[in-house]
Amino acid sequence: MSFDVDVSVRRAGRDIAVQFASDARVVALFGASGVGKTSTLEMIAGLLQPDRGHITIAGKTLFDKEAGINLLPEQRACGYVFQDGRLFPHLTVRDNLLYGWKLAPEHRRSLALDVAVGFLGIEHLLHRMPRTLSGGEAQRVAIGRTLLAGPRFLLMDEPLSSLDASRRDGIMRLIERIRDELSIPIIYVSHDRAEVERLAGCVIELD
Amino acid sequence: MSFDVDVSVRRAGRDIAVQFASDARVVALFGASGVGKTSTLEMIAGLLQPDRGHITIAGKTLFDKEAGINLLPEQRACGYVFQDGRLFPHLTVRDNLLYGWKLAPEHRRSLALDVAVGFLGIEHLLHRMPRTLSGGEAQRVAIGRTLLAGPRFLLMDEPLSSLDASRRDGIMRLIERIRDELSIPIIYVSHDRAEVERLAGCVIELD
Amino acid sequence: MDFLSADEWAVVALSLKVSGVAIMLVLPVSFAIAWVLERTRLPGKIFLDALVHLPLVLPPVVTGWGLLLLFGNNGPAGRFLADMLGITLMFRWTGAALAAGVMALPLMVRAIRLSLEGIDQRFEVAARTLGASRWKTFRSITLPLAMPGVLAALVLGFARSIGEFGATITFVSNVPEETRTLPLAIYTALQVPGGESTVTRLALVSIALSLAALVASEWLVRRGRQGESGHVL
Amino acid sequence: MDFLSADEWAVVALSLKVSGVAIMLVLPVSFAIAWVLERTRLPGKIFLDALVHLPLVLPPVVTGWGLLLLFGNNGPAGRFLADMLGITLMFRWTGAALAAGVMALPLMVRAIRLSLEGIDQRFEVAARTLGASRWKTFRSITLPLAMPGVLAALVLGFARSIGEFGATITFVSNVPEETRTLPLAIYTALQVPGGESTVTRLALVSIALSLAALVASEWLVRRGRQGESGHVL
Amino acid sequence: SAPNETAKGPVVLAAASMQEALDAAADAWADKGHPRPVLSFAASSALARQISSGAQADLYISADTRWMDVLAQKGLIVPETRAVLVTNSLVLVAPRSSAPDLAIKPGFDLAAALGGRRLAMANPDGVPAGRYGKQALESLGVWDSVETKIASGENVRVALGLVSRNEAPLGIVYATDAIADPHVKVAGTFPDASHAPIIYPIALLKTSRRTETKAFLAFLLSPDGQAIFAKYGFGGAR
């Protein structure tokens, strides 16, 4: 089982409850704005503590309230592409990209800097500071940073929202390669039906 | 003529040059990531000074290098929905929404708070702080804040990028109403072909 | 109250008046200087920066002496104030407030400057596009976002001026009911054998005053943050 | 150099040693305290906050007197240091450094705290998901983002300790070549009729030292900001 | 209420070491039905600079003659009113618990008595008490042996505190200070001849406008006033 998630959390006066188990390599989270998609990813990444339940991904239990298991985020190695980018403002694009790569154990460094940079079309940005990037440029750097960190699984929160069609296509191909060649499980949040149908083996509807 | 724009600016070692004149009520800016769409909006809003050229919108000259005209941003009343939201972090959603409304002259306050709030589906968020909003919630509040400020024209930088299909539809209807009933000119940046075709009378391709 | 004598209460009241006036007058000045240092490109602004730091670097007695030369009855600024505005500073609480304010200035400027530096100017830009003038943007966006620094400046400045001694005694002497603030009363008590109990009592009062200022500022900061909610991490 | 006599150069060198050591020792302490105050929910932390502010609120002689009671050869802390580590502070430059450090502490804590307050913790969270431990996150994200505050703390602390007088002379006296730093030398000169020219020269040296610290810090801040580019507004 | 209101007594700028005695004298004066003088205590040097800067006050009491001379040269005092208010003597103090008295005479072994520790005194290059102490040790021929062992405080009280806390084994202070502190004892008194006479000059200031001032000055110098100073260990005017 790639994914076995059953958690709930109280946020802004509402209960957000998510439950799914699937063997698909890519699971898509779907649902209206504010329904709890980002909150779900945060619980899986270890950034928001669920009130109850358990999270098991690719055979490893990350959280289990009853068993008292709660791995630290850095132990989960989750490869989170945030909805709001979060590039480190004091580091160049290059240092942002290599931040997680330098921390990853050798055997998980499956992607090389120049390969990722080529796919994302950000060669010319390597020495820039994040503050000077356009919206789509920043989004691509954020994707690159996450992929280079050698994650055990990926959490992608609308990673392509501010990219044009041809860029989207290139990056989708990269994600597909990661899915197929490295068999890294992916949870993917998107509003784009086409994207979701192309990538995901399983669609979870939140409400 | 609704729009008469002919400007260029040097940014990150590259020249960004834009030239278009159109009578359409909605002009869409199209182009790859990093091509200069946001920079163009910033020049029109008065946030980035063009190296040369002129900007005339709805019969009013906002900038003209040769004539030495350069209106302040607050004089342009441009209604800018930023790509990065920029909700004021120290104000509640309600105070964010009313910020520009309170500053607008009476005759330009064409939209009422409760109408906007209803269309955007943010009634339940009025007393929240921006930091606690989800991505799509923040985007809707940002749109509301801009519309309520009674702008003379609108600059919308991917305003619907993190919204689901049904929300998108509702907000598009609101934008269409503004376009038709108030005849406010709109410059619209989006990667979504469908959105653009529905709204725009003229598509400008940057490269 | 029995803890302090009537004379000592008068000292406390005087200290509060001197520090309060000093801080309230210096706050806008500090903000203006912090603004110039942080937001403008004035060519010689490093000298303004250095000038502001002087009361911190120089021993307080030197600052007091400098004030005496400038603002004494024979000093140029002192003459001007006396002739134009009818204000005399020598041996007066107004002089003590000037000394306290000058000593607090560098701390207040720096605190406000650090806050200004941390403000994301994109919010100010957004306010301008929503129709706010420069001044309105300043009041409604910049100032509230700089509030942690302003509060820190108030606390630091208040504490510093409540504790100010060297510049005050050098500039405006140690006159009861005019310039004998808490630190000068403590100094006076230290000159008297067996004055340690007075010293201790007055020191406790000083501490209580600054603790009150601290608590108030922390409360205001917390109120400003209300509604924010974060992550577990 | 002719501007200062050999003795006066020795005073300058001593001042630099005392202030340098004081600031370097106090910097990590300040950071730790600022961290506790800003990032933890310790129940009684307002008291820690008040304690840190004491050297600011109390007249320096009282702080010096307190240090004497605690760290003198007969004080509890003084005995401990002497017995355990063989360090004596009385009449030594080490004592002067302690006094300077204690006086600089509140300013440094506040500057660092203001910077910590301004850090967007989402960056720290992002670092954790990229595999960084708490400590690695602190070194690679928190610390660099707090750099403006750390630099401000260094400048404020250095200026304050270069100017420190009251606590030093009360605690470790005015011993040539051990505790006679610039302010103590200036004070000595002020007591002598006609000593004004010496006072002026030594004050100029103090100012030059702090100006150098200022320029260095501004340069570092600017270097840290390099590559940022903004809007016209 | 400002000090320059005429309803108030004269403004007296006095050396900090005069505080207790002068407070008592002012109380006695007030008890006679006069407005109480306003007393401001600080270092003699600071007060002299304030007077030089045009501060309006009535009386100045300095802890030594030098600052009074400075004001006299500048014509800021009324010369004929200058008088010696009190005198003082210089003593060697030790913590109460320590070894027996020292005979202070030419060449006495002060360095040995210090036992490698420091001698507390006021700053020998600036503060009056320090300068008198240095003079005395020089004339007794022992200055060279202790010159490097001085711990000098901001004023006499700080030096006294060091001895009182047993941070220093010996200190040089005024007799008036030694009387006041129960934790120290007088180990010996310096001969009057070993240093310049310790006098506290007083003078009326040129800027004085208050009518009561002269009467208060006369009271301080009168037998009644002098008796109060004597109670605090000061010697009489000579």
Ligand SMILES: Nc1ncnc2c1ncn2[C@@H]1O[C@H](COP(=O)(O)OP(=O)(O)OP(=O)(O)O)[C@@H](O)[C@H]1O
């Ligand atoms: N503040 C800045 N300083 C320097 N260069 C900048 C700055 N902002 C943008 N740029 C650069 O200017 C170019 C145009 O940027 P702009 O933001 O206008 O692109 P865009 O068309 O909006 O792209 P996107 O679709 O990715 O948002 C890019 O190469 C970008 O890196």
Ligand SMILES: Nc1ncnc2c1ncn2[C@@H]1O[C@H](COP(=O)(O)OP(=O)(O)OP(=O)(O)O)[C@@H](O)[C@H]1O
């Ligand atoms: N830090 C926070 N504090 C309090 N409430 C929050 C916080 N973050 C999100 N919420 C609330 O929790 C709910 C779920 O938010 P979440 O960000 O998970 O939504 P989402 O499904 O990702 O929406 P979107 O598609 O708009 O990004 C929303 O009602 C939101 O307002």
Ligand SMILES: [Mg+2]
């Ligand atoms: Mg979301």
Ligand SMILES: [Mg+2]
């Ligand atoms: Mg853009």
